[in-house]
Amino acid sequence: MLTQLSIKNFALIDSLQVEFDKGLTIITGETGAGKSILLGGLALILGKRADLSSLKDKERKCVIEAEFAVKKYKLKDFFSANDLDYDDQTIIRREILPSGKSRAFVNDVPVRLDVLNALGDQLIDIHSQHQTLQLTDNQFQFQVIDTLATITDEVFSYQELLKTYQTTQKELKKTRETQADLEKEHDYNMFLLKELEEAKLEKVVLTDLEAQYERLNNAEDIKTNLSASEQLLSDENVGILNLLSELQVSSGKLANIAPEFDSLAERIKSSYIELDDVYNEIMNLQGDVEFNPEQLEEISGKLQKIFDLQKKHNVLAVEELLAIQAELSEKAQISESIEDVILAKEKELSAISKQLKEAAKIIHKKRSEGIPILVQQLEKILATLGMPNARFNIKAQLTDQFYTNGMDDLQFLFSANKGGNFNELKKAASGGELSRVMLCIKAILSKYMQLPTIMFDEIDTGVSGEVASKMARIMQHMGKSMQVFSITHLPQIAAKGKQHFKVYKQDINEITTTHLKQLHEEERVQEIAQMLSGAKISDSALANAKELLKS
Template identity: 35%
Template sequence: MITRLYIKDFILIKELVLGLKSGFTSITGETGAGKSILVGAIGLILGNRADTKTIREGAKKAIIEADCDLNGVPGMEQLFEENDLDFEPICKLRRELTTTGKSRAFINDTPVSTTVMKLIGERLADIHSQHHNMLIGETHYQMSILDTLAGNETLLDKYVQAYEAYQSATKELEKERKRIAEQAKEQEFISFQLEQLNQADLKSGELAQLEERQALAQHATEITDALNLLISFTDSDMEVPGVIQQIHSASRSLSHAADHYSQVKELHERLTSLELELSDMIREAGGLLDTIEVDPSELARIEERIDLLQGLLFKFKLSDSDELIQLRDQYQETLNNISNSDAYLLELGKSVAKKYDTAKVLSKQLTESRTKVAQELLPPLHSLMKELGIAGATFKVDLQPLENLSENGADSVQFLFATNKQTILQPIREIASGGEISRFMLALKTLLAEHSVLPTVIFDEIDTGVSGEVAEKLGGVMKRLGQNIQVLSITHLPQIAALSAHQLVVSKVEEESGYFTTIKEVSGEERVRELANMLTGAEMTEAALANARALLARNK
């Protein structure tokens, strides 16, 4: 339940700290005083959408903060853990709105998204307003009522997962069918292209090797002359020693010199190393020289092969022979897929059927659960409607099977209503008046509260269109509901306010800078005067005060 509210710079509220208690609390005040501001503030900390227009004029930021007692709310610890939040039995929710358009949400001072705040808020409170009265005619809302009463949350989650898996598999099957059909149209063309690539007998890295061999053949004379020049360093005769012989002689002389002059030793070592390196280079040059001889017919074959590969690269708009190999393999895989497409599609079809069967089994369980709760709903609902002054009305849940599975299962639902036994049952939106829908919704909310773990229910002027004895019966139902959960009700009827355990009065005060909304709890004689004011308006009479005391006495 919500134990404390702090509101600052929100609409007409400058700053307010409000303690909320368990049981049934009525919220009263003159029209326009700002009763719905309180509901709007609570809606924000439950994760509703924010509007910067709600920031009080002249302020830069609005803050709404609530302390909530989570003791006894099942599943809340797990929900906190799933969203990486530290669980505390007393939870603090906070929303901040700025004039720059930013909306920030916090749970126990940890920043969270409004989506996470809404997940937590949905477990804490339900705000029922005139909007919900309109929703009662909507199929999805009617189905959610059945599922709540049936406790179908876990089963529905399983079904939704199974249904989405079935839908995903169905879309995948359809996509593959279209893809294979398109490929089949191109099968002859792909086969022709593959045949060309297969005939080319492609080898990895071949083009680069061929181009290197071609360059070698085209510049053979130049390369041979360069290598022969290096090899000639070994040539010598009696008159002119070769380069190698000269270096060897110089190295030996430096070796003798190093015995007498140590600084020459490094020169000797470097020259010896040069002699070894040059000898090795000459030997390597000789080996390369043996590979340079190119047969003219071989050069022709090389050039022919290069022309073939480059022609294929140009045709397929590729840049490397290895890409031709990749394309060949892709073509082969495509043809293999076309050849094996029947078996492949058959396996996909089996997967779709299996996922459908799983979803179908779960949808059947949902149908059985909804059918059972729809039957169980009627006696207590008719009893509550009678208590609320619509005794002649009848209600029925019309649950019909769908031809195909939907995101909610295999059922469609229609709430049917008749104002008396003489009229035909018709969709509730078409037949019920505003007052009847309000009372019907209160009856439903009462039943939902008995089956739900929500600790708080907030009624925003659910008593619209009723008065007198019916109003007192509405208040009696809220009072009984407040024995199990926290009930907050905005009301303009003294019969309902008098039946609440606590009464908050919303008023508008005038200051130099404008009008502001204040909220305070009233009790004792102050509460008597507030009820008397609700009975008669501005004129305060002894009769009104006596009537107010009588209403409170009946509550006790």
């Protein structure tokens, strides 16, 4: 419910602040007084795009703020889904800056226009004679029937099941595409996998293998250098060990002569022991070194195979080849088991399809039972609104297709005249007739569900007298369970409001501004009397206005 509205620097409005109550609120005013400006301001709050032409003073920003009581609308999930702070008294603010930029806020949290638009749809429904497309929308027609048939919960459950069905369909399609891709690549992948498995990479340490290759490949050089080293150490005449032995004898004699030579003798002794140990190791190494062409060829082949694989797969390490091998192995396993996955998905999809069909049949049955109730109520109310020959032909035909709200094709046909042919609403009804049909539908829906605030913008165009009075009573009755606004030129409707506001213009210092004023009882009498008789109010018009307000 809209409880407060504040508009600053918008179109012809300099500053306006007003509070609204529940029930039927009437807004009147002369043509051109600015009622459309008021609706334009509300449209911005509901997410309509804005531009600089909205600013009254191009140097100041335009601010429109509306407060809504939203407790009855069950919007906590919507607020949570859009990261908004929920409050039972929600404030929506729209700002248009002199630069042309626009900002929107819900409870001081910035929001995108699409979110504001989605929220606005659940708060206010602005309806005029020229805005009847919703009535001809198939989804809206389903909503009306489902509300009367009290199957909104069943339809919601069906929709949740349909989401699961569609998700499973997508998964099955993706799995089949994967199978097709795997089949295309299967033979080549298996060749690559076999090639990697035969290389037995799990046991390979590349650095060790390369070291073995270098040792075998250079066996002759190793043996030659070891032999030369042995000769240098052990030659009888000039061998290092023999010379060092003689040096050791000399240093020992020096140590016997004076203690200061002890250290030198010890160092020479240590050098002899170390080189003697080196000599023994060289002798052992010479025994280990042998030229083995077969082993060299084997290791060379293995290294070449690894290098070829690295080049083929564009990697630098054995670990990367092992990762590719694991991936190919996984693909091979998937390829072998994917048929079972597809069969399982098909079985799952079939089971969901069966559930959907059963749910759709229940929905169809209840819709078929609810349609006559809707037709009876619509035709009854329309008869009181000057359309006694209005007839509806509404049918829900069960199909084999899964739609968003069941498996029904809906035929919503209308005939306004006696003996006339049934046709689609938009073809069979005039603008005024569509407005009355919409009023009837909204009135019926208000008995079954909590509707957002509805604003009828001159929906009464083209009617008068008793029909206008009946329309007024319908709106007045709707106002008992919801908030209803009616922008009207008809005194019969104006008199039925719980609140009455007048839109008017003022010229001050050659500047025109639009204002909105709530009328007290005597002012209402004057306003309705003026609507009855024109600018010159007669006594009979005043008396008639008082009578209308009492009825």
